[in-house]
Amino acid sequence: MKTVENLKIKKKSKQEPYVWFLYLLGLLIYSPFVGISSMAGMVGDTAIQIKVGLDDMRLHRLITEEIYSWHPDLIWTSHEEGWYFLMGLAYRFLGIAGTVLIGCLFIYAVVFLALRYNRDRAHPLVTALVAVAVPFLGGFPDYNVRPSIVSTLFITLLILAFLEERKTLELGLLFVISSFIMAWLHGGILPVFFAVYIVLSLIELLYRAVKKCFVLLAFIPAGFLVSLLNPIGIRIWTFGFKQSAATDIWALVDEWQPKTFSIFEMFMILLIFVGIMTNDRLRKFEKASVTKVALLCMFLIMTCVYKRFILYFSVAYLLFGPEEIGSLIKWAFENVSGKKDVKVELSDSFYRILAIFCLVATVGYGAFNIVSYFPTNSMADIERLAGYDHRVIEVLKEKGYSRLFNSFNTGSWLLFYDIPVHLDNRIDPYMIEFSPEDHIRGKMYVTSVEMMDDFREEYDNDAFLIETGTGYSELIEDIKEASDRYTIVYDNEMTSDLTDRIAVRWVIVECV
Numbered sequence: 405m406k407t408v409e410n411l412k413i414k415k416k417s418k419q420e421p422y423v424w425f426l427y428l429l430g431l432l433i434y435s436p437f438v439g440i441s442s443m444a445g446m447v448g449d450t451a452i453q454i455k456v457g458l459d460d461m462r463l464h465r466l467i468t469e470e471i472y473s474w475h476p477d478l479i480w481t482s483h484e485e486g487w488y489f490l491m492g493l494a495y496r497f498l499g500i501a502g503t504v505l506i507g508c509l510f511i512y513a514v515v516f517l518a519l520r521y522n523r524d525r526a527h528p529l530v531t532a533l534v535a536v537a538v539p540f541l542g543g544f545p546d547y548n549v550r551p552s553i554v555s556t557l558f559i560t561l562l563i564l565a566f567l568e569e570r571k572t573l574e575l576g577l578l579f580v581i582s583s584f585i586m587a588w589l590h591g592g593i594l595p596v597f598f599a600v601y602i603v604l605s606l607i608e609l610l611y612r613a614v615k616k617c618f619v620l621l622a623f624i625p626a627g628f629l630v631s632l633l634n635p636i637g638i639r640i641w642t643f644g645f646k647q648s649a650a651t652d653i654w655a656l657v658d659e660w661q662p663k664t665f666s667i668f669e670m671f672m673i674l675l676i677f678v679g680i681m682t683n684d685r686l687r688k689f690e691k692a693s694v695t696k697v698a699l700l701c702m703f704l705i706m707t708c709v710y711k712r713f714i715l716y717f718s719v720a721y722l723l724f725g726p727e728e729i730g731s732l733i734k735w736a737f738e739n740v741s742g743k744k745d746v747k748v749e750l751s752d753s754f755y756r757i758l759a760i761f762c763l764v765a766t767v768g769y770g771a772f773n774i775v776s777y778f779p780t781n782s783m784a785d786i787e788r789l790a791g792y793d794h795r796v797i798e799v800l801k802e803k804g805y806s807r808l809f810n811s812f813n814t815g816s817w818l819l820f821y822d823i824p825v826h827l828d829n830r831i832d833p834y835m836i837e838f839s840p841e842d843h844i845r846g847k848m849y850v851t852s853v854e855m856m857d858d859f860r861e862e863y864d865n866d867a868f869l870i871e872t873g874t875g876y877s878e879l880i881e882d883i884k885e886a887s888d889r890y891t892i893v894y895d896n897e898m899t900s901d902l903t904d905r906i907a908v909r910w911v912i913v914e915c916v
Contacts (some may be wrong), residue, residue: 428762429532430515433539436504436547437773439511441902444790445548446503450491451783452816453484453504453550459490459737463911468635470833472807474807477835477840482641485635486588487551499781507549513654514544514553518722521564525724527748528755530733541669541721543714551590552712554558557720557794558582559600563699563723566604572606572616576579576623583627591640592647594631596706596716598624603702604711607695646837648828656761656848663711676700677879679728682735690863696724765801777901783820791906793898796869797821799912803893809856812848814869826865853882867893872898880911889916 434445452472460466466485470478482488485760485793515535523745538544546553565578566874572915579601586594607622634640635887647653654660665673676701680686685693703717738744778785787794792814794855800823808826827834827844850856856868868890872879874897891914900906 406421408864410732410801417795420753421759422750423523425759425762426519426523426528426531426535426756427516428766429758430519430535431512432762432766432769433536434511434515435547435770436508437770439545440773440777440789441545441653443504443549443786444549444900444902444906445791446732446783446786447501447790447817448548448813449550449816450503450548451820452828452830453488453491453787454495454783455492455816455820456482456488457490458496458705460489460492461496461520466635472819472825472828472835472861473827474870475841475843476835477733478843480830480833481639481838482636483640483643484551484589486585487590489553490589491549493898495556496764500778500783500785501781503549504547505765507547507553510553511545514557514719515562515566515722518719526730527898529750530730531726532731535723538718538722539630539727541672541714541718543712543716544718546715546724551785552593552715554589555586555593555597556715557643558586559597559716560723561721562597562601563695563720567609567695572619576620576626577622579623579625580630582640584630584633587634587640590632591634591636592644594641595644596629600699601627603698604695607691607698609669611691612692643832647832647835649839650835651700652833653844657831658721659712661711662709663707663714675732676725676728679725679730679732680853683728683731698791698907702726708912748904754859756779788901791898791900791908792817795893795909796824796910796912799894800867800869803912803914805867807867808862809850809863809865811850811871812844812871814871818869826863851879852878853886856913860889866915868915869913870913872909872911874907874909877909882913883913890914891915891916 405729413810418810449539455472456467459471466489468480468482468485469821470480490506491503496502498505501514502593517530519535544556562575562578565575570578582597583594586597601624602621605617607621608614611714631640632638639880659763680693680697699720700717703713703720706713707717777789783796784824800818806824808818808823810826812827813829815825816830818830819825827848831844832838834842835846836845843863847859850859850868850870859865859868870879880895883892887896892912893914897909
């Protein structure tokens with residue numbers, strides 16, 4: 405039997421059954437098949453990342469210039485070049501399973517670090533509750549498999565190294581090495597990574613560790629210099645600032661908007677902050693508690709500006725939530741019951757049963773989903789999840805269009821199959837902030853025949869690929885009436901294999 409006092413477990417070896425339960429619960433809850441709906445997003449960013457990596461190997465060089473659009477003279481900032489190569493390598497040898505496997509490695513590494521950190525800090529059932537709740541915040545895990553999972557891991561490593569009071573030299577070296585790796589895998593996020601490091605370093609000043617603080621800050625120039633050892637040099641830094649300055653473009657992309665929190669998400673956020681207030685660690689000005697509050701506030705503010713940062717807040721929640729919410733439960737129980745010494749006895753057999761259940765569920769659910777949704781182990785499987793019609797690719801290739809209009813949503817998917825595009829998910833090559841001419845403002849979508857006419861007049865394109873909701877479409881009916889200028893050569897509706905709530909009407913319109 406195991407005795408738990410004040411909902412805080414006594415320190416045991418990691419081989420204890422409750423630890424295995426936590427790890428296997430993490431294996432289940434953060435499985436790619438539990439988060440399978442996010443995989444549909446691979447038709448966007450992930451598709452082009454795989455394609456660039458495949459072309460790196462085909463051309464025997466790293467591609468740092470624009471080769472996928474039919475627009476001339478575009479300038480592309482390949483700020484994730486190492487990631488592209490990694491994605492292409494995984495896809496070439498293992499298919500879409502390789503891409504998912506890369507996602508698993510990074511995501512499970514973060515989950516393992518978080519659960520290991522909390523195994524002695526909170527009751528295992530509280531840790532389990534937090535682990536189950538975190539995915540509902542909407543940021544983590546993300547099996548869209550984008551470079552953000554890399555920065556998530558390195559930010560987690562950095563935070564834990566500071567919380568564990570590693571030696572100053574170790575902290576500095578971790579920062580410098582991470583800066584170099586991230587410059588290759590997720591260079592656009594480097595300003596955020598540096599900001600986290602600076603905040604963690606400045607906290608040392610609050611505890612009069614002036615020398616340690618300045619030594620840590622002295623590693624920043626080294627981190628900056630090694631980050632320049634990437635295929636595009638200083639542009640890895642200027643990219644993010646240039647793109648973020650284009651606020652009108654940001655307004656067009658949903659994931660770049662401020663986060664709007666649901667009631668459940670707000671409840672979870674309030675829960676952890678109330679938990680912090682119910683213990684005396686912050687009142688005693690403990691460094692770990694101050695660090696947690698600083699990081700939670702930092703990531704929450706960032707999320708309120710840019711919703712994709714919910715990823716980092718979610719991971720911080722997974723790291724800090726068990727201990728703080730455990731404090732809240734303890735405080736509530738003591739005040740309601742009037743008892744100050746809470747003891748909960750749970751047997752090893754109980755945790756073994758839960759662990760076995762998690763393992764069986766992971767294997768069984770995974771096998772079912774692989775058979776159901778991944779018969780070809782290729783991008784075609786992802787297309788079906790997203791409601792994308794592969795027949796569109798076949799028709800476009802048969803017709804041989806060279807100047808196709810496509811929306812922001814379909815560009816990466818098209819170029820994956822070697823179809824020249826108007827624009828794609830990268831966005832930056834098509835902005836005047838990067839390239840000589842702007843091809844994106846007012847040109848991401850067409851919603852009327854008049855917009856089609858304007859686009860055709862400017863670019864003399866030979867066809868339009870239009871995706872709309874299923875059923876009646878006023879735009880499609882107007883196109884039919886404009887038969888002197890446009891001819892519909894393909895019209896089909898496609899429903900996702902995953903859910904009938906994802907359904908798309910695909911229309912190819914040829915310019916007469």
